[in-house]
Amino acid sequence: MDGLTTPADEPRFAPPKRTRTVIAVSDDEDAQLMLAYARGEMRSFETLYSRHRAALYRYLVRQARDTEIANDLFQEVWSRVISNRARYEPRAKFRTFLFTLAHNCFIDHCRRQKSRPQGLGIEDADAADMLTADDASRPDFELERNESSRRYRAALATLPPEQRDVYLLHEESDLSLEEIAHVTGVGAETAKSRLRYAVGKLKAALAVAADPA
Numbered sequence: 001m002d003g004l005t006t007p008a009d010e011p012r013f014a015p016p017k018r019t020r021t022v023i024a025v026s027d028d029e030d031a032q033l034m035l036a037y038a039r040g041e042m043r044s045f046e047t048l049y050s051r052h053r054a055a056l057y058r059y060l061v062r063q064a065r066d067t068e069i070a071n072d073l074f075q076e077v078w079s080r081v082i083s084n085r086a087r088y089e090p091r092a093k094f095r096t097f098l099f100t101l102a103h104n105c106f107i108d109h110c111r112r113q114k115s116r117p118q119g120l121g122i123e124d125a126d127a128a129d130m131l132t133a134d135d136a137s138r139p140d141f142e143l144e145r146n147e148s149s150r151r152y153r154a155a156l157a158t159l160p161p162e163q164r165d166v167y168l169l170h171e172e173s174d175l176s177l178e179e180i181a182h183v184t185g186v187g188a189e190t191a192k193s194r195l196r197y198a199v200g201k202l203k204a205a206l207a208v209a210a211d212p213a
Helices: 027-038 041-064 069-085 094-113 140-158 161-172 177-184 190-209
Strands: none
Touching: 027 041, 027 094, 027 177, 041 069, 041 094, 069 094, 069 190, 094 161, 094 177, 140 190, 161 177, 177 190
16 A cells, blocks of 8 residues: 555554645545445555545644654554444544544543643644645745745644634544534534634734734
């Protein structure tokens, strides 16, 4: 499998390269792939992994703000997918199942550390790679992108944890607000309110950062 190795002790999953390719896939197809994997079809797991690894890794690295922690959580989430394959039931989208595992892994990590991450010590995982390859290689574009990424990370860090959770799930998981509410264990209106406040605060923080005068 591309990017996937299996040592003797446990599977290790390579963090994805920075890409922003979005593949439209039916959720029913994902569920059927997971059921096929539960029956022993390894290619089905490879397809699911390939489809969802980039968004999952961006979510985790933006939550943890530490690549080493994000890598460990990335391994843990996929290990939980593997260990839960026989008990999987397609009552919700596979993405909902996957990001529920990711959210719970991150919350468990925070509880073990007894705090949310405070640092800003990583480069943002694909803040928004919207430039063409030629433009992206120009120094002026690179400097502008790095500055925008820094402002975005700093603004994101100012959000209360609950609002950041909902915002990052909205940005990375492609789930509906109802599904995000399910993942985070709150009501749909609460999730909607948290997202609205998060977006408003980010816009305000980025506007101030762009024009401090």
